[in-house]
Amino acid sequence: MDYIKELKEFVINNFMFGQGDSLENDTDFFDKGIIDSTGTLELVSFIEEKYNISVLDNELIKENLSSLTKVDEYIKKKLASESDNH
Amino acid sequence: MCGITGILNLTEPNIISVDVISKMSGHLNHRGPNESGLYIDDWIGIAQTRLSIIDLTGGTQPIHNEDKTLWIVFNGEIYNYIELKNSLIKLGHKFYTNTDTEIILHLYEEKQENCLHMLNGQFAFTIWDSINRKIFIARDRVGKKPLYYTVCGDQFIFASEIKAIFANNKVKRELDAKGIDQVFTFWTTLPGRTSFKDIKELPAGSYLSITGNNVIVKQYWDFDFALPNELTNCNSDEITSYSKELLLDSIGIRLRADVPVGCYLSGGLDSSGITTFVKNNFNNQLNTFGIRFEDVDFDEGQYQKEMVSKLHVEHKEILATNKNIGELVPEVIWHTEIPLLRLSPVPLYMLSELVNQSGFRVVLTGEGADEIFGGYNIFRETLIRSFWAKYPNSTMRPRLLDKLYPYIFKDKRSKATLNSFFKIGIDQPATPFFSHLIRWNNTARIKRFFSENITSSTQDYDTLLELKDNLPEKFNKWDALSKAQYLEMKIFMSDYLLSSQGDRVAMAHSLEIRMPYLDYRLIEFMGKVPSYLKIRGLNEKFILKKIYKDVLPQSILNRPKHPYRAPIKNSLLNKNLQYVDYYLSDEKLKSYNLFNHSMVKILKDKLTKSENSSEFDNMALVGILTTQILNDRFIENFDAHMIKPSIFDIIFDRRSTTHYDYHSKKQNYS
Numbered sequence: 001m002d003y004i005k006e007l008k009e010f011v012i013n014n015f016m017f018g019q020g021d022s023l024e025n026d027t028d029f030f031d032k033g034i035i036d037s038t039g040t041l042e043l044v045s046f047i048e049e050k051y052n053i054s055v056l057d058n059e060l061i062k063e064n065l066s067s068l069t070k071v072d073e074y075i076k077k078k079l080a081s082e083s084d085n086h
Numbered sequence: 087m088c089g090i091t092g093i094l095n096l097t098e099p100n101i102i103s104v105d106v107i108s109k110m111s112g113h114l115n116h117r118g119p120n121e122s123g124l125y126i127d128d129w130i131g132i133a134q135t136r137l138s139i140i141d142l143t144g145g146t147q148p149i150h151n152e153d154k155t156l157w158i159v160f161n162g163e164i165y166n167y168i169e170l171k172n173s174l175i176k177l178g179h180k181f182y183t184n185t186d187t188e189i190i191l192h193l194y195e196e197k198q199e200n201c202l203h204m205l206n207g208q209f210a211f212t213i214w215d216s217i218n219r220k221i222f223i224a225r226d227r228v229g230k231k232p233l234y235y236t237v238c239g240d241q242f243i244f245a246s247e248i249k250a251i252f253a254n255n256k257v258k259r260e261l262d263a264k265g266i267d268q269v270f271t272f273w274t275t276l277p278g279r280t281s282f283k284d285i286k287e288l289p290a291g292s293y294l295s296i297t298g299n300n301v302i303v304k305q306y307w308d309f310d311f312a313l314p315n316e317l318t319n320c321n322s323d324e325i326t327s328y329s330k331e332l333l334l335d336s337i338g339i340r341l342r343a344d345v346p347v348g349c350y351l352s353g354g355l356d357s358s359g360i361t362t363f364v365k366n367n368f369n370n371q372l373n374t375f376g377i378r379f380e381d382v383d384f385d386e387g388q389y390q391k392e393m394v395s396k397l398h399v400e401h402k403e404i405l406a407t408n409k410n411i412g413e414l415v416p417e418v419i420w421h422t423e424i425p426l427l428r429l430s431p432v433p434l435y436m437l438s439e440l441v442n443q444s445g446f447r448v449v450l451t452g453e454g455a456d457e458i459f460g461g462y463n464i465f466r467e468t469l470i471r472s473f474w475a476k477y478p479n480s481t482m483r484p485r486l487l488d489k490l491y492p493y494i495f496k497d498k499r500s501k502a503t504l505n506s507f508f509k510i511g512i513d514q515p516a517t518p519f520f521s522h523l524i525r526w527n528n529t530a531r532i533k534r535f536f537s538e539n540i541t542s543s544t545q546d547y548d549t550l551l552e553l554k555d556n557l558p559e560k561f562n563k564w565d566a567l568s569k570a571q572y573l574e575m576k577i578f579m580s581d582y583l584l585s586s587q588g589d590r591v592a593m594a595h596s597l598e599i600r601m602p603y604l605d606y607r608l609i610e611f612m613g614k615v616p617s618y619l620k621i622r623g624l625n626e627k628f629i630l631k632k633i634y635k636d637v638l639p640q641s642i643l644n645r646p647k648h649p650y651r652a653p654i655k656n657s658l659l660n661k662n663l664q665y666v667d668y669y670l671s672d673e674k675l676k677s678y679n680l681f682n683h684s685m686v687k688i689l690k691d692k693l694t695k696s697e698n699s700s701e702f703d704n705m706a707l708v709g710i711l712t713t714q715i716l717n718d719r720f721i722e723n724f725d726a727h728m729i730k731p732s733i734f735d736i737i738f739d740r741r742s743t744t745h746y747d748y749h750s751k752k753q754n755y756s
Contacts, residue, residue, distance in 0.1 A: 014692065017685035019534065030506070033531050037507040038700040041499060060502040 089114025229290025
């Protein structure tokens with residue numbers, strides 16, 4: 001499953017207040033000032049709730065959270081590892 | 087402490103309407119409710135509304151020199167006026183009042199613009215030299231008293247507040263996109279600019295003179311910091327002793343008044359220290375005033391109570407509820423004349439009303455201590471980030487940030503994200519704005535809400551470049567803390583704290599605030615103190631704490647730093663304030679065309695629905711709402727609120743032909 005569409009909708013509504021024309025899948029949220037430190041926590045809460053995953057503190061890093069593509073990959077990886085564990 | 091205004095014909099003598107000046111002056115009545123006066127000739131009209139503090143019965147302005155060739159209108163206080171008067175008398179000057187105002191005039195006769203270096207006080211004044219047809223206008227060193235001006239056709243128009251300039255119908259009223267752009271970066275406009283097009287601020291520490299076509303605006307003073315070879319050789323004990331001596335003298339001369347002087351008491355180190363020094367050294371019957379908050383997260387009541395019971399002062403307080411903070415925002419914007427990004431000025435507006443109703447016209451406040459003694463977290467942050475920048479990959483160095491924000495950093499998630507926030511720009515420690523840039527950029531994200539109209543007006547404009555071009559020559563040679571202090575004082579303190587959160591909300595209720603920490607002698611001395619003694623390790627205000635170590639309780643000396651703030655979302659969105667819905671309606675947003683209406687709608691919905699709101703969203707809400715209010719009150723409906731023109735108590739009419747165009751309460755002089 002591709003989570004990018006849902007993530008994009010959340011990011012545009014929540015952080016770009018509906019004006020998401022400039023948001024590409026690889027746009028860096030932090031470099032472009034789309035999301036700040038508290039925004040990161042909002043994003044994390046959203047994916048935890050929506051996809052029923054637990055984001056560990058040491059996973060709160062740029063490599064997992066800085067673009068739609070990266071968050072999408074991170075969610076897939078988490079869901080795969082959680083299903084492996086069951 | 088007063089309001090001043092006037093009109094000067096630039097090229098030829100022409101009739102200046104007393105009606106127009108009295109309308110302008112009427113818009114400054116809150117600054118000076120006790121009396122008003124006017125001087126008028128064929129070239130100029132200058133008026134003043136007075137809040138009488140020194141020489142209550144004899145100090146009516148405008149005031150003139152011995153041969154009535156120089157005339158002055160003055161807003162402020164000169165604290166060293168007694169010493170200056172003695173030296174002027176020795177030089178043969180004759181005085182007809184006991185005011186500080188008259189001192190300035192005679193000192194100007196002696197020294198011209200160099201008189202400014204001898205004045206210790208807070209001031210904005212205008213002197214008219216009727217022989218040389220020269221106008222001389224000046225502001226105090228750090229910008230405690232305001233002064234704005236514009237050129238309209240053939241006339242130069244000035245006033246203590248912009249509303250008085252707009253009361254002159256000839257002046258065009260329009261928001262300035264660049265000014266608004268600056269507010270949404272620095273929380274205020276940069277020195278010289280305002281929120282309004284073609285209305286200029288005379289920058290702090292500057293004077294302006296006009297003779298014929300020759301207009302000069304010149305800075306006579308600026309904040310300065312010592313280079314390594316200019317630092318004081320004193321050790322920390324000697325520095326403490328000398329700065330304490332200066333502070334006590336600064337307090338002493340600020341208690342000079344023919345009316346009682348009270349103190350603001352927040353319960354923080356700075357105001358607790360001032361109050362203690364006043365009580366112990368000068369005034370045993372002291373009245374203090376404080377703010378309490380309904381929302382406990384913002385309240386400092388326990389510390390206020392502790393100080394009140396320790397000092398046995400007569401204390402009064404206001405309770406700032408979310409409801410009344412929300413309701414008062416439009417009134418406050420009328421006084422600040424600039425959009426806000428926080429609501430902190432509102433409780434101070436309420437407090438000045440309480441002080442006024444309690445019969446006081448003057449209070450001492452703790453403003454300025456954090457800036458000059460090194461108290462703000464942004465300073466400690468700068469030191470830590472500079473240390474971190476030497477090894478950007480270090481994981482140990484950023485852990486020092488935990489000490490600054492222990493409550494936030496207790497939460498591991500917040501810690502991880504905040505660390506990444508503070509890491510931004512860590513690879514560029516030499517950039518001039520290293521200390522402030524991450525915050526400015528964070529605030530500037532709100533500019534995305536700007537309408538296309540505003541965005542297109544500012545697309546080629548780089549506000550940081552404008553700031554960079556105006557930095558002092560020495561700036562790049564200063565250390566990281568000095569640079570941060572300079573930016574903080576020059577921009578945030580002078581044009582926001584002393585204005586929106588200082589003079590404006592106090593003078594709205596005819597209250598003069600006096601700030602002992604901002605005595606220029608103390609500022610200049612602390613500029614020579616090495617940075618490592620201002621913040622020792624991470625111990626902020628090291629010298630100030632030493633000054634107070636024997637007189638303040640440990641609980642105040644060592645209390646965690648509590649930034650003064652007021653609640654936003656719960657004040658603006660939970661009480662169904664009609665005006666909030668009105669200004670944020672699609673209709674008003676579209677018609678003012680300052681912000682993107684659909685983005686604002688999403689913001690408002692998001693804030694209304696969510697329990698926890700981010701700093702950014704709160705700031706955006708206040709910024710957008712207050713800009714809408716400003717546009718309504720100053721541009722769209724300026725005349726909707728009837729303000730009575732001044733009926734002058736005294737008029738000096740020196741026009742060449744008689745004009746029966748005014749009423750005066752008392753006698754007219756020619």
